[in-house]
Amino acid sequence: MKKIFKGKIKRKHLLVLLLLISVLSLIGYKSINIFKSTLTQEEKVEDFLYMYDVIEKSYPYLEVNKRVNNVDWLANKENYLARIKKTKNDANFIKELNNILADLNNNHTHVISDSSFFEIVTNAYDRLGWYDFFDDEIVKKRYESIGKIEFNKKTFSTEDLILKDIVEEKVGYIFLPEMTPRGESIEENISITSEYIKTLENHESIVIDIRGNSGGNDAYWEEVISRIIPKSYNTSGYILFRDSAIINNYVKSRDINTKDIKDLPKEIVNNGPVEITSKFKSFTKSDWIVESKDSINFKGDIYLLVDKVVFSAAESFSIFCKENGIATLIGETTAGDGGGYDPVLFKLKNSGLIVRMASDMYLTNSGICNEEFKTTPDYIIENPKRTKNFSDDKCINKVLELVE
Structure with a gap:
């Protein structure tokens, strides 16, 4: 979501x-x-x-x-x-x-x-x-x-948060089934996750698995990644709105500061969907900052596992990781529609x-429409489904191949 x-x-x-x-x-x-x-x-x-x-x-x-x-x-x-x-x-x-x-x-x-x-x-x-x-x-x-x-x-994910090493003292693993905790607050859940993250400081790699994750609360993944990254990261993008009474009232109610679509940077117009200058009225520039907080300042490699279910807030995490080069993405193209405002x-x-x-169209900092092109992983895996055992998991096997 x-x-x-x-x-x-x-x-x-x-x-x-x-x-x-x-x-x-x-x-x-x-x-x-x-x-x-x-x-x-x-x-x-x-x-x-x-x-x-x-x-x-x-x-x-x-x-x-x-x-x-x-x-x-x-x-x-x-x-x-x-x-x-x-x-x-x-x-x-x-x-x-x-x-x-x-x-x-x-x-x-x-x-x-x-x-x-x-x-x-x-x-x-x-x-x-x-x-x-x-x-x-x-x-x-x-x-x-x-x-x-x-x-x-x-109806709801029956999967639980998983925190365990794939390779002891070398490759850590964090599985996030949803971008919100079940049965506890974000703070309680993050406290548990943080204790495991603290053990990963000297590992070579960390795998964050969001396969099957259809969204939730952006604050959740921000809390997780902020405890790993060594510095703050910013992802910029553009959120476009059409011209109708319902959308105009929405923008006004949300107190969103917008600019006329003709002021959209030329590079964004050239890279974005052809209809943006004729079908849209206004836009706002988004700056999405995640600060390093209580972090282990991890200096190794991070891998993000994704699939076609990854959507909304989970997709926003994929965008954040790919745009900033924080993680290597492995799996299949996501479901998209991340980065913007709520419906x-x-x-x-x-x-x-x-x-x-x-309510809006989200474009990346280079003008790519996320709903149209989704997020394509760095390594595409056929049948990227998560399995019970690491040894049978094709995405995990790709990680192990890369860390050797």
Whole structure:
């Protein structure tokens, strides 16, 4: 999931709550449906057309989706409309909306389709004052009428933090299953991790494994890496916004200082997606600083293991490591969409449903769109899946080959 940018503005509790939303949007679940058919076809069509209009004017990755996934989402309007008209009740309507949004191929963009989601989002955002719809009666009634989630056993990561040497006194290993601790605070978890990191000062190499990690809290990985690196590092990038009422209100509510898109450096324009000067209104320069803190000042080699699941906050860690040359990346191309602000929310007036949508496009310091090109490792491994035994793990074997 995305962070509440920037590194120095950390709303830890909000980010932990937002992790749940991201994880649930990424991994399978089923809801206990107790819907009543209350919306007319006209109301469903009106809500869909409004959602379509918002995405057309606000969503940052329409052209990226064309290039990467060969999906022209806007061109599918009539097909989507026909599908909406065929929905027989509210439950089918909500499911179809999410199916339609799934064509955008972005895990930050979906309908909040469960009362558990709504409760989490309300707790996370309502006190911040960014949105005015949480107290709307139609919104409350909608989410009171919707079923709660019946969690599958695999909804959350069942993996635990692993801290152990691959090669005793030579190659250390830190496995981070999520970018947030389970069952304890960040401080408690980091305290445990720090004790192990202290034993690695004279090791030749450290492996940080984030395979299967779909995100969480940026503050978590910052706390981990700050205890290893010998100095502070800064990653710069550019966050671009489109010109729509919803995005403009979001930028204003977040008090984000932006510049006109025509002021974007020429190098960024040349390297970035062709549509950035015609489809985007403004940008902000991001400076992402992670300071060395209580560090072992490690002077050996660091290896970061990644795979196609690495997304959002986990992807931000990948960007940070690659942009700064902190670690050698091993595995497969990541899932992307790291580096920017958290998704924006908007309401569908007839159904009272809340839609969550990617709010911006993040470009690296050289102008590369992370959502389009993701992060490519230095060494690509076929079948990079993590295994129970180090000896069977292809990524670990590559590390051992490099450290010999």
